[in-house]
Amino acid sequence: MIKFLSNAWSNFKEYVILCLxxxxxxxxxxxxxxxxxxxxxxxxxxxxxxxSSVFSNLFNTARITEENEELRKANAELMMQIxxxxxxxxxxxxxxxxxxxxxxxxxxxxxxxxxxKSLSLTQHxxxxxxGLKDSVKPGMPVINYSGMIGIVHSSSDDFSIVRTLxxxxxxxxxxxxxSRIHGIMKWDGEEFIIVNIPKTFDFEIGDRIITxxxxxxxxxxxxxxxxxxxxxxxxxxxxxxxxxxFVDLLSVExxxxxxxxxxxxxxxxxxxxxx
Amino acid sequence: xxxxxxxxxxxxFPLLLLQVTIIPLISIESIVPDLLLIAVVYSSILYxxxxxxxxxxxxxxxFDLIAGSLLGSSMLSKTVAGFIxxxxxxxxxxxxxxxxxxxxxxxFLCALSDTAIYSFFSSWDFNINLFRILFNYSLLPSIYTTxxxxxxxxxxxxxxxN
Numbered sequence: 552m553i554k555f556l557s558n559a560w561s562n563f564k565e566y567v568i569l570c571l572x573x574x575x576x577x578x579x580x581x582x583x584x585x586x587x588x589x590x591x592x593x594x595x596x597x598x599x600x601x602x603s604s605v606f607s608n609l610f611n612t613a614r615i616t617e618e619n620e621e622l623r624k625a626n627a628e629l630m631m632q633i634x635x636x637x638x639x640x641x642x643x644x645x646x647x648x649x650x651x652x653x654x655x656x657x658x659x660x661x662x663x664x665x666x667x668k669s670l671s672l673t674q675h676x677x678x679x680x681x682g683l684k685d686s687v688k689p690g691m692p693v694i695n696y697s698g699m700i701g702i703v704h705s706s707s708d709d710f711s712i713v714r715t716l717x718x719x720x721x722x723x724x725x726x727x728x729x730s731r732i733h734g735i736m737k738w739d740g741e742e743f744i745i746v747n748i749p750k751t752f753d754f755e756i757g758d759r760i761i762t763x764x765x766x767x768x769x770x771x772x773x774x775x776x777x778x779x780x781x782x783x784x785x786x787x788x789x790x791x792x793x794x795x796x797f798v799d800l801l802s803v804e805x806x807x808x809x810x811x812x813x814x815x816x817x818x819x820x821x822x823x824x825x826x
Numbered sequence: 827x828x829x830x831x832x833x834x835x836x837x838x839f840p841l842l843l844l845q846v847t848i849i850p851l852i853s854i855e856s857i858v859p860d861l862l863l864i865a866v867v868y869s870s871i872l873y874x875x876x877x878x879x880x881x882x883x884x885x886x887x888x889f890d891l892i893a894g895s896l897l898g899s900s901m902l903s904k905t906v907a908g909f910i911x912x913x914x915x916x917x918x919x920x921x922x923x924x925x926x927x928x929x930x931x932x933x934f935l936c937a938l939s940d941t942a943i944y945s946f947f948s949s950w951d952f953n954i955n956l957f958r959i960l961f962n963y964s965l966l967p968s969i970y971t972t973x974x975x976x977x978x979x980x981x982x983x984x985x986x987x988n
Contacts, residue, residue, distance in 0.1 A: 565875045565912065572883045572905045579887070579898030580947070588897060595891035599842070606847045667846035669893035670858045672963050673945060676894040678846075704894060712894035717856070740962065801856060 589705055597707030600678045604666035604710075618804060625696050658771065659810035661685050663693075665803060666710070673740050675717035675800065677701070679808070682709045687808050690768060695806040698774035698797035699723075699762060703808060711808070715800050716743065716775075724766035725775055725794075728759040736760070736775065736794060743776065745792040754781055754792050771811065834869040834881055838888065841865055846893070857966050859974040860937065862889060866904055867911040867936050867975075871923050875912020882908025896947055903943035907936040933975040937968035 560567065582588050663681035681687050683706050693700045693713050701715035714721045722737045725745060730753040734745040748754060758778040762769040776796035783790045841861045849858050862885050870878020886901030893900075914923045914932050923929055945963035 565879065565909070568876055569879055569905065569909050572879060573902060576883070576886070576898045576902035576905060579890075579901060580896065581898075583897050592891050592894070592897070595888070596894060599839070599892045602839075603843055603847055606843060667893075668850045669846060669895060670850050670853055670856055671895065671944075672856050672967075674895045675856070678894070714894075740959070801850075801853065 593705055593707040596678060596705075596712055597682065597710045600666050600680070600707075600710040603678070604664075604680050607664075607666045622696065629696075659686075660807040661687055661810055662805070662807055663687075663711075664805055670801075672717075673719045673738075675715045676704070677713050677715060677803070679711045679713060679806070680709065681808060682706045682711050684708050685808075686810055687711050691811065692762075692769045692771075692773060692809045693806055694773055694809060695798060695803055697799075698776070699769070700798050700800065700803055700806055702768055716796055716798075717800050723769065723775070724763040725760050726763040726765075727754060727778075728761050728772075730754065730758070733763045733765055734792070743794040743796060745794060747789050748792055750783065750788065750790050754778055754790070756781060760794050771809070773809075831873060831877065834865060835884070837865065838862070838885060842889065842892065854970070857970055859971040860940070860967065861974070861978075863904065863907055863937055863940055863971060864933060864975045864978065866908045867933050868924070868929075870908045870911035871915045871920060871929075871932065874915050875909060878908035878912040878915070879905055880908070882906070899944055899947040902947075903940040906943055907940040910939055911936050927976065930972050930976045934968055934972040937971040938964055941967050 579588075661681055663679040663685075665677045666680050667678045669676045669678075679687075679693075687703060687706050689703050689705055689711075691703045693703060699716065701713045701718070702721060704712045704714045706712075716723070717738050719738055719740065722735050724733060725736045726733045732748070732752050732754065734748050736743055736745045745754075745760070756778050760775045760778060761772045762775060764770055764772065774797050776794040778792055779795040780793040781790055782793070845858075845861050849861065852858070866878060866882045866885055869881050882904035883901050886904035887898075889895070889900045889904075890897045911932055923932055941964040942960060945959055
């Protein structure tokens, strides 16, 4: 028996080792949501990001000039919008006071910089130099001056990993700002698509898409993109709405984390209602 | 096992640093070459199939932990890639595959399997055409990795030989 095992090992050891490692990989694939695994991941990327942030700062310098030009232009446009919105804000305040509505508070923004990127066509993630010490928590939305970038997936003390919109695991509840129709937007590896939109629903090219207040992960309206194309196949019940995002996800460097976390009271209420 | 077997483990972190900071700068439509895979293939041919398989799994799991991707996906794909590269490792074939353009063929083969397995776990969507997945997520990154492998391995070797 021992001789048999010994012969088998000497003839097939490469295959045995391969099988063992493949089984281990499959076990790890099933443990992705395990809390201990998440902790180990947070320690690992936190430690590595400390070093990569130093190098990324060197390369960020080259892009600062270009980004400054873009920001100046955006500032000028925003300045004109702000002066118009001031007038609307004053009128809004007066009307709210009249009807006694509760005032919505402004959202806290935590600034951060990208220290590394994991470019994959389907699992695009970025690492930021802001973490638990900066009050960043998993589930917080990430934005820049153009619009929505992604959602914080996990955080260590000083760094966070963000799943960007170009990640097949991130599905966002969005709505058409004009027609107020809600839908689920996802990345299919090539383009952003709002799926399962009935043909009778009103979507037009150029419509602005924002995050929906119905979303369990982003309950505030954040700009996402513009409707670029609508696939209306005659033999199908639904149409496919293709969206072009406002943000160029490949070139983001400086961004903000919106410091909101969903109210547990609201979530518990909804969970109890649907039981 | 001598101290030379530890070199691939030591160079993992500098390679990963390059992969996440500099390599995105040379991406083409989000397609990037994979430096870690080139290192796995090179080490596998140099030190043998078992070494390559284990090194692939170590590289894969560390990459999954640090980059934030699905834990186990890269480990599985790089383990298989290291195993395949090991077929081209033997006393007689080593010199031929390491120091000629045949190395790029091995890299292409391993990159194809690596990206195919990795994208299989990433793109679990039956609405997407399977051939489209293989072309976009597997073939194009493999070609880019192969081109880079010839630049970083073969050309410097041939220049120093001349």
